[in-house]
Amino acid sequence: MQFDEAEKLCKQTLEIHRVHSAPASLEEAADRRLMALILEAKGDYESALEHLVLASMAMIANGQENEVAAIDVSIGNIYQSLGRFDEAVFSYQKALTVFKSSKGENHPSVASVFIRLADLYYKTGKLRESKSYCENALRIYNKPVPGTTQEEIASGLSDIAAVYESVNEPEEALKLLQRAIKLLEDKPGQQNTIAGIEARIGVMYYMVGRYGEALTSFEGAVSKLRASGERKSAFFGVLLNQMGLACVQLFKIDQAAELFEEARAILEQECGPCHQDTLGVYSNLAATYDALGRIEDSIEILEYVVKLREEQLGTANPDFDDEKNRLAELLKEAGKSRNRKAKSLENLIDPNSKRSKKETTKRWGGLGFRI
Structure with missing residues (x-):
């Protein structure tokens, strides 16, 4: 995922082709497709499109019909990212015609x-x-x-x-994802892919209010990623955050705190403190500490986040006012009684209800949990 370094190396490769390769060679076309992939990942869609067009011209010159169709699909993806939907449809339909006739x-x-x-x-x-x-x-x-x-x-x-x-x-989506897992579960080297699917299933269960099943799916994904050594990736940190939210809904607040703490350490390392995912975990951890009655720890996190926004991120984000107000409320209550009881979770959650993402976010507004 080191796209800047990848782009630098790919530029050197294309320069070697320019000096030493025949014009419109298949090798140069392959490297232009690689460059397009790198640039697309960086969000530079216009430059990616230029490389794909040049690669397509080279493939046409070499009579590589199926490869041209594959590039047309990639071009369609770029057009779609650029919001040029009519051109995307045209590219996809071109590829479809070729694939149907040849395959x-x-x-x-x-x-x-x-x-x-x-x-x-x-x-x-x-x-x-x-x-x-x-x-x-x-x-x-x-x-x-x-x-x-x-x-x-x-x-x-x-x-x-x-x-x-x-x-x-979501029900149709869940059925398809469960079928996908069954197809992969006996295949070697597919544990990370299965973990990714389980994570998606967990999110869908969470969004429809099936928190126990969500937690089971998240646990399966986390277990597989830990076993494969993928415990330090940003994705793993985000997954821990989602699992923590499921624990909150099931009143497993101590477990949620542990998950948010681990997620914070990973996302700080992988994404930095200013990344949106890291900020979300800060907020969730502060809310969990608040629910556990650990008011000083909650205040410490919120003071850090408010300072971070003021000094580095700006205060225009709507989350800033929420965090500042929550901090003021906690400071006020801490001034009255350092040993106050945590807010009653029973007053914040209805375990028998199934709510949408919007309603879930609103429900936890008092503690500030972020989905």
Whole structure:
């Protein structure tokens, strides 16, 4: 994920091609695709598009029809990121035509383009078209052509699930993600992928108020990532934060505090104290300490966050006023009684209710938990 260094190395490679390679070589085209991938990850979509167009021209010159179609998909992705949806549709449809004629109507490559179109139509508000393309892709994965790997099917199901999740059909998304896990669970080297899927399942359970099932999914993901040595990544820190929130909803406040503390240490190291994910964990940890009656610890964190925003991030963010008001309230109460009792959790949560993300955030507003 060191994109600046990757870009520097790729520039050197392209310079070597410019001096020593024949014009429009396949090798240069491959490296331009790599550069486009790097630039897209950095958010430099216009420059990424330039490299993809040059790569496509080289592939056309060399008669590489399927590679041109694959680049058209990447070009469509860039257009979609730029909000140029008509051009994105045109690129995807070009690729679709080639894949259908060269690979067959039921090839996974065709399904992958259907998923891209489904995502695009969701973003443009055409939900009927979006679901139709999802169904077309599903038909292919339900009856895969010979040679299709289980990993390919699982990846496709996971991508379709993301679209269903976007169109607010979490139950359909959950079914697809659970199918994907079953396809991968006996495959070597797939534990991190399964952990990522379990984390997504956990988030969906959380959003529909099924907190016990959310916690179980998060625990599975965390266990797999710890076992694989991925315990210091930013993703792992975010996952611990989500798991902590599930514990809060289940009144496991001590466990939540431990998870938020570990998440804070990881995100401070990986993202820095000013990153939005780190700030969210600070807020959640302060709220947990408040719930546990550890008022001094809560005040210490909030004072740090308020100072951080004032000195480095600015005060325009709406969270700043919330944090400042919470800090003032805690200081006022601390002045009255250093040994005050923590706010009653029973007054803050209704364990029998199922609430939306917006309602959940509002419900915990008194303590300031951040989803």
